[in-house]
Amino acid sequence: MRWMTAQRIVELTEVTKIYEGKVMHRALNRLDFEAEEGEFVAIMGPSGSGKTTLLNLISTIDLPTYGKLVVNGIEPEVLSQNELALFRRHNFGFVFQDINLLHMLTVEENIVLPLTLDGLPLHEMERRVKKISAQLHLKEILNRRPDELSGGQAQRTAIGRALIHQPKMILADEPTGNLDSKSAKDVLELLSHVNETERTTIIMVTHDPIAASYCDRVLFIKDGEFFNEIYKDERRQTFFQRILNVLSLLGGNVHDLRTL
Amino acid sequence: MNFRQFAYRNVIRNRRIYAAFFMASVFSVMVFFLYSMLLFHPSIENRFLQEIALVGMGAAELILFIFTLFFLFYSMRAFLQARSKEFGILLHLGMEKRQLHRLIFIETLIIGVGAILAGTFLGYMFSKFFFMVVKEIVLLPALPLYLSWKPFALTVGAFLSLFIIISLSAPVFIRTGRVEELIRGEMAELGSHGFSTKRAIFGLALLGVSYWAAASTSNSIVIGLIFLLPPLATIGTYFFFTDSLPFLLHLFRRRKKFYWRHFWLLSVSEGVVRLKENARMFFIVTIVSTLAFMSVGILASLTSFASQYREMNPLGLVYHSLPGNQLEQRHVAELIEELKEKQLDYTLVRIPIIEQTSSFTENRVSILKLSNVNLLAQSFGYSKIDLSKGYAMFLPPSASSYDFLKKRTVETTLKETDITIQIEGAYPFQVFPSNAIGTNAIILNDSDFEKIIMQDIDPASVYYAFNIPDWQNTKEVGLQINRSISESFITGTIHHLPYKFDNPGANYAIIRTTFSLLLFVGLLLAGVFFLAAGSFIYFRLYTSLERDRKQFDVLRRMGITDKEFKRIVNRQLIPQFFFPWGVAFVHSSFAFLSLQVIWDALAEISIVKELLLVLAGFTLMQIIYFYLIRWRYLAHIKAST
Numbered sequence: 057m058r059w060m061t062a063q064r065i066v067e068l069t070e071v072t073k074i075y076e077g078k079v080m081h082r083a084l085n086r087l088d089f090e091a092e093e094g095e096f097v098a099i100m101g102p103s104g105s106g107k108t109t110l111l112n113l114i115s116t117i118d119l120p121t122y123g124k125l126v127v128n129g130i131e132p133e134v135l136s137q138n139e140l141a142l143f144r145r146h147n148f149g150f151v152f153q154d155i156n157l158l159h160m161l162t163v164e165e166n167i168v169l170p171l172t173l174d175g176l177p178l179h180e181m182e183r184r185v186k187k188i189s190a191q192l193h194l195k196e197i198l199n200r201r202p203d204e205l206s207g208g209q210a211q212r213t214a215i216g217r218a219l220i221h222q223p224k225m226i227l228a229d230e231p232t233g234n235l236d237s238k239s240a241k242d243v244l245e246l247l248s249h250v251n252e253t254e255r256t257t258i259i260m261v262t263h264d265p266i267a268a269s270y271c272d273r274v275l276f277i278k279d280g281e282f283f284n285e286i287y288k289d290e291r292r293q294t295f296f297q298r299i300l301n302v303l304s305l306l307g308g309n310v311h312d313l314r315t316l
Numbered sequence: 317m318n319f320r321q322f323a324y325r326n327v328i329r330n331r332r333i334y335a336a337f338f339m340a341s342v343f344s345v346m347v348f349f350l351y352s353m354l355l356f357h358p359s360i361e362n363r364f365l366q367e368i369a370l371v372g373m374g375a376a377e378l379i380l381f382i383f384t385l386f387f388l389f390y391s392m393r394a395f396l397q398a399r400s401k402e403f404g405i406l407l408h409l410g411m412e413k414r415q416l417h418r419l420i421f422i423e424t425l426i427i428g429v430g431a432i433l434a435g436t437f438l439g440y441m442f443s444k445f446f447f448m449v450v451k452e453i454v455l456l457p458a459l460p461l462y463l464s465w466k467p468f469a470l471t472v473g474a475f476l477s478l479f480i481i482i483s484l485s486a487p488v489f490i491r492t493g494r495v496e497e498l499i500r501g502e503m504a505e506l507g508s509h510g511f512s513t514k515r516a517i518f519g520l521a522l523l524g525v526s527y528w529a530a531a532s533t534s535n536s537i538v539i540g541l542i543f544l545l546p547p548l549a550t551i552g553t554y555f556f557f558t559d560s561l562p563f564l565l566h567l568f569r570r571r572k573k574f575y576w577r578h579f580w581l582l583s584v585s586e587g588v589v590r591l592k593e594n595a596r597m598f599f600i601v602t603i604v605s606t607l608a609f610m611s612v613g614i615l616a617s618l619t620s621f622a623s624q625y626r627e628m629n630p631l632g633l634v635y636h637s638l639p640g641n642q643l644e645q646r647h648v649a650e651l652i653e654e655l656k657e658k659q660l661d662y663t664l665v666r667i668p669i670i671e672q673t674s675s676f677t678e679n680r681v682s683i684l685k686l687s688n689v690n691l692l693a694q695s696f697g698y699s700k701i702d703l704s705k706g707y708a709m710f711l712p713p714s715a716s717s718y719d720f721l722k723k724r725t726v727e728t729t730l731k732e733t734d735i736t737i738q739i740e741g742a743y744p745f746q747v748f749p750s751n752a753i754g755t756n757a758i759i760l761n762d763s764d765f766e767k768i769i770m771q772d773i774d775p776a777s778v779y780y781a782f783n784i785p786d787w788q789n790t791k792e793v794g795l796q797i798n799r800s801i802s803e804s805f806i807t808g809t810i811h812h813l814p815y816k817f818d819n820p821g822a823n824y825a826i827i828r829t830t831f832s833l834l835l836f837v838g839l840l841l842a843g844v845f846f847l848a849a850g851s852f853i854y855f856r857l858y859t860s861l862e863r864d865r866k867q868f869d870v871l872r873r874m875g876i877t878d879k880e881f882k883r884i885v886n887r888q889l890i891p892q893f894f895f896p897w898g899v900a901f902v903h904s905s906f907a908f909l910s911l912q913v914i915w916d917a918l919a920e921i922s923i924v925k926e927l928l929l930v931l932a933g934f935t936l937m938q939i940i941y942f943y944l945i946r947w948r949y950l951a952h953i954k955a956s957t
Contacts, residue, residue: 161585173876
């Protein structure tokens with residue numbers, strides 16, 4: 057395998073996550089997963105398959121019930137809540153489906169927010185905003201507010217916010233879920249560009265096979281368990297076709313059909 | 317489940333939101349009921365003593381009622397707007413507008429009736445305690461608990477009609493726009509800046525002018541300012557919150573060096589949004605708090621006036637007989653008789669006062685005999701003063717003029733009798749009430765005084781000074797004389813009356829009880845204001861909770877530690893709590909600067925101590941309230957994630 061030599065940045069070994077409550081719910085069941093540094097991975101699966109749970113575990117917001125989880129060489133369990141918060145802040149960038157820009161801040165302020173929390177000097181913050189906004193074509197709209205942006209602009213701003221502190225890893229939850237096809241394409245090309253040039257690891261949860269076809273690898277899970285995993289090949293078109301094939305297996309329940 | 321049950325359950329399940337609002341309503345009903353209990357008390361009727369207090373109490377009831385009306389209107393409106401999403405869904409599901417109005421009517425009435433029942437019940441529970449406090453203040457022999465339908469009828473009638481008015485008009489507050497708009501709810505309102513620089517500067521200028529005028533006021537214009545400044549400051553405050561403050565924050569946001577520093581970015585930008593949403597509420601809270609500070613401060617200063625009254629009136633009874641008074645002997649005998657009857661110890665000193673013209677000033681000067689003054693001083697336990705022949709001493713009209721007169725030496729001739737004397741220094745003890753013997757009085761040595769008497773000069777007046785250690789119990793003494801003075805006051809012959817009579821003990825009792833009672837009434841009223849202001853803030857926080865939760869979730873993922881989050885919340889909450897209140901604080905401080913001018917003119921009284929006490933008390937209450945609400949807010953925000 058060509059990733060064997062690279063550093064592992066995420067490693068899950070037989071991880072189980074159970075949500076206690078009035079109804080006990082097993083969201084993940086003995087799942088193994090790893091991602092190498094610089095990899096662009098998509099996680100796919102039907103609704104309720106545990107995709108978002110997996111992403112929450114990797115982003116250390118949730119802790120596994122059983123099993124071992126190592127992120128960037130650290131086991132989140134051993135860290136305190138405070139240390140975890142700082143760990144997330146310095147290592148991760150987040151992109152969400154509903155974008156979640158802070159509505160009272162301008163584009164520029166939204167982007168710079170993670171840096172202000174760490175108290176960087178002003179000229180350094182300005183330098184980075186300049187660089188990022190050029191990269192993401194945000195220069196003209198820096199002083200706008202989130203409610204004055206198109207969906208694509210808003211998501212680009214969110215990506216800017218995720219990238220500004222040069223994180224090791226970007227965690228994206230359905231980043232194209234609310235976008236039209238043109239904006240979605242822009243965002244995906246942007247992500248894969250960042251992945252190639254900055255060697256930033258990206259883990260992306262998605263429903264969309266087109267979005268997944270931009271990745272190096274796609275992990276399929278179903279009912280909280282490993283289902284399949286495929287790697288990209290030379291052409292995106294054939295990769296896309298193979299993703300569709302797996303999805304068709306994943307989507308319907310074959311046994312149900314057989315009884316007809 | 318029928319319609320009424322649906323409404324009932326809506327209230328019960330929204331109880332968290334309703335809590336602060338309900339509490340403030342209950343408290344308001346309770347205080348109203350307590351006032352009514354006192355107003356209708358059978359043993360308090362027909363007493364001259366408490367007339368002012370009763371008028372004050374009635375005024376307080378009226379203020380309370382009007383205030384509650386506004387408070388309910390405002391809360392109800394904010395409340396229904398916050399639930400607009402819920403109403404949108406109901407309309408979406410096919411509920412008729414008419415039914416929705418009925419739902420709101422029933423809901424409001426349920427809360428209203430609940431608040432009235434709880435308020436009257438608590439009021440009746442506390443009325444025994446309330447009466448005990450009032451009894452102590454008014455020095456009444458007994459103020460028993462009684463049961464009568466009147467206070468109940470007044471309270472229930474007043475508040476029930478109030479709640480019915482609110483329930484009927486409440487549906488007007490829901491924006492009857494499109495269903496979709498209702499569902500989107502409050503988020504739609506956020507636009508860009510929304511302030512005008514002109515109004516911002518106008519607001520600051522108004523406040524600046526008011527402050528400057530209040531601080532530099534003098535006695536001659538203060539009365540005019542009392543009517544001019546409050547409206548000026550009120551308008552200024554309004555623009556301050558709607559325009560000046562956003563303008564100042566906008567200026568701050570341009571200074572990235574400070575603005576992009578740690579939590580400032582989050583808290584200032586959040587502050588701007590809150591300010592925009594709540595500018596009017598902050599304005600109302602500020603004005604209400606200012607009113608509360610002011611009323612309590614004024615009443616506290618009146619109380620301090622009462623306590624300093626004794627220092628200005630060291631004598632128990634004073635009878636001042638002018639020439640041509642045929643009743644002199646009879647009156648004095650009467651007073652002595654009454655004092656003996658009441659078994660009150662006293663020292664009576666008869667002090668004839670002579671008037672002469674001083675060659676030094678060409679003014680009339682009142683002259684007292686040294687041995688008379690010494691006699692009186694000894695009854696207070698002060699030491700004797702000696703004056704040799706040819707010497708006299710100033711009798712300072714008040715404590716503050718002593719410092720000025722004690723270093724003065726004047727040589728003068730008393731024109732009518734041609735006696736030359738040297739007036740040296742001032743009499744150091746306060747044995748007469750302020751200004752009792754005129755502003756120009758001296759104490760003369762005995763032998764020169766006798767010399768004047770020898771020349772057949774009749775005393776201009778005779779001053780009977782009663783020193784009574786137990787001075788507060790002289791209320792019942794001299795009622796006869798008082799009555800004839802009142803009569804001549806009514807017939808307009810008061811200036812021709814050949815005698816004056818003063819009973820500081822009785823006056824003190826009236827002043828003290830009236831003011832203390834008013835203060836007590838005012839404190840309760842301020843309590844209602846205070847609770848209402850807090851309930852506004854709590855309620856506003858509650859309505860934005862959903863949005864705040866979402867934001868907190870973003871920040872939590874991004875990696876914000878608990879400590880940092882608390883700091884951000886502090887920076888958001890503290891201004892909301894303490895800013896309106898701080899402005900109110902500054903407003904009332906300047907108002908009291910003017911008030912001090914009035915007091916200085918009336919009597920030499922400093923109200924600084926009382927005011928500091930009042931302000932400190934309010935500060936403490938506000939801090940406790942802040943921690944209470946922050947605790948609830950943090951719990952709510954974290955609970956959901």
